[in-house]
Amino acid sequence: MMADNTKENITVVPAMKLELVPVPVSDVDRAKAFYVEKAGFTLEVDTRPTDTMRVVQLTPPGSACTIVFGTGLYVATAGRIHCGARLRAFADSQRVR
Numbered sequence: 001m002m003a004d005n006t007k008e009n010i011t012v013v014p015a016m017k018l019e020l021v022p023v024p025v026s027d028v029d030r031a032k033a034f035y036v037e038k039a040g041f042t043l044e045v046d047t048r049p050t051d052t053m054r055v056v057q058l059t060p061p062g063s064a065c066t067i068v069f070g071t072g073l074y075v076a077t078a079g080r081i082h083c084g085a086r087l088r089a090f091a092d093s094q095r096v097r
Contacts, residue, residue, distance in 0.1 A: 018065050020057075025069045032056050035067070 025031035035041040035058050044066060045057035053072035059065070 021065060021067045022073065023067045023069045028054060028056060028070055031069055032058070041067075 023031075032043070032046070036043055040061050041058040042061075043056075044059055045055055048054045050072070054070040055068060055073065056070050057066050057068045060067075
Protein backbone atom coordinates (compact mmCIF):
# COMPACT_ATOMS: atom_id res chain seq x y z
CA MET A 1 0.00 0.00 0.00
CA MET A 2 1.38 3.43 -0.92
CA ALA A 3 1.53 6.21 1.62
CA ASP A 4 -0.46 9.34 1.01
CA ASN A 5 1.75 12.29 0.21
CA THR A 6 0.39 14.90 2.54
CA LYS A 7 2.07 17.85 4.23
CA GLU A 8 2.20 15.85 7.45
CA ASN A 9 4.30 12.94 6.13
CA ILE A 10 6.64 14.50 3.56
CA THR A 11 10.19 14.96 4.84
CA VAL A 12 11.64 18.36 4.06
CA VAL A 13 15.04 18.16 2.43
CA PRO A 14 17.27 21.16 3.20
CA ALA A 15 18.59 23.15 0.26
CA MET A 16 22.14 22.03 -0.43
CA LYS A 17 24.77 23.52 -2.70
CA LEU A 18 28.01 22.13 -4.00
CA GLU A 19 30.55 24.88 -3.27
CA LEU A 20 34.05 23.41 -3.62
CA VAL A 21 35.32 20.47 -5.67
CA PRO A 22 38.92 19.27 -5.18
CA VAL A 23 40.53 18.22 -8.47
CA PRO A 24 43.77 16.20 -8.45
CA VAL A 25 46.26 17.46 -11.05
CA SER A 26 49.84 16.50 -11.84
CA ASP A 27 50.99 19.97 -12.97
CA VAL A 28 49.47 22.93 -11.10
CA ASP A 29 50.68 25.63 -13.51
CA ARG A 30 49.53 23.72 -16.59
CA ALA A 31 46.11 23.01 -15.05
CA LYS A 32 45.72 26.66 -14.01
CA ALA A 33 46.61 27.84 -17.54
CA PHE A 34 44.12 25.41 -19.09
CA TYR A 35 41.20 26.33 -16.84
CA VAL A 36 41.79 30.10 -17.10
CA GLU A 37 42.91 30.46 -20.74
CA LYS A 38 40.96 27.67 -22.47
CA ALA A 39 37.92 27.01 -20.28
CA GLY A 40 37.29 30.61 -19.19
CA PHE A 41 37.36 30.00 -15.44
CA THR A 42 38.00 32.96 -13.12
CA LEU A 43 41.05 32.76 -10.87
CA GLU A 44 39.89 33.36 -7.28
CA VAL A 45 42.95 32.29 -5.28
CA ASP A 46 46.55 31.37 -6.03
CA THR A 47 48.47 31.36 -2.78
CA ARG A 48 51.26 29.54 -0.96
CA PRO A 49 50.35 29.52 2.74
CA THR A 50 53.44 27.40 3.53
CA ASP A 51 56.59 26.27 1.71
CA THR A 52 54.96 22.90 0.95
CA MET A 53 51.41 24.03 0.19
CA ARG A 54 49.94 25.85 -2.81
CA VAL A 55 46.22 26.48 -3.27
CA VAL A 56 44.64 27.43 -6.61
CA GLN A 57 40.88 28.05 -6.60
CA LEU A 58 38.91 28.76 -9.80
CA THR A 59 35.26 29.42 -10.64
CA PRO A 60 33.62 28.27 -13.88
CA PRO A 61 31.69 30.93 -15.82
CA GLY A 62 28.24 31.49 -14.31
CA SER A 63 28.79 29.10 -11.40
CA ALA A 64 28.67 29.49 -7.63
CA CYS A 65 30.81 26.35 -7.27
CA THR A 66 34.61 26.48 -7.40
CA ILE A 67 37.31 23.93 -8.03
CA VAL A 68 40.53 23.73 -6.03
CA PHE A 69 43.85 22.08 -6.73
CA GLY A 70 47.43 22.57 -5.73
CA THR A 71 50.20 20.93 -3.76
CA GLY A 72 50.14 19.67 -0.19
CA LEU A 73 46.33 19.73 -0.04
CA TYR A 74 45.23 16.12 -0.25
CA VAL A 75 46.25 12.61 -1.15
CA ALA A 76 44.73 11.61 -4.48
CA THR A 77 44.68 8.25 -6.21
CA ALA A 78 42.82 7.25 -9.33
CA GLY A 79 39.11 7.58 -8.64
CA ARG A 80 39.53 8.80 -5.07
CA ILE A 81 40.28 12.04 -3.31
CA HIS A 82 41.13 12.11 0.38
CA CYS A 83 40.80 15.71 1.54
CA GLY A 84 42.91 16.62 4.51
CA ALA A 85 42.04 18.91 7.38
CA ARG A 86 44.30 21.61 5.89
CA LEU A 87 42.21 21.79 2.71
CA ARG A 88 38.92 21.93 4.63
CA ALA A 89 40.27 24.64 6.97
CA PHE A 90 41.59 26.67 4.06
CA ALA A 91 38.34 26.34 2.12
CA ASP A 92 36.32 27.45 5.14
CA SER A 93 38.51 30.52 5.58
CA GLN A 94 38.49 31.50 1.89
CA ARG A 95 34.86 30.97 0.87
CA VAL A 96 33.97 32.74 -2.36
CA ARG A 97 30.46 34.14 -2.14
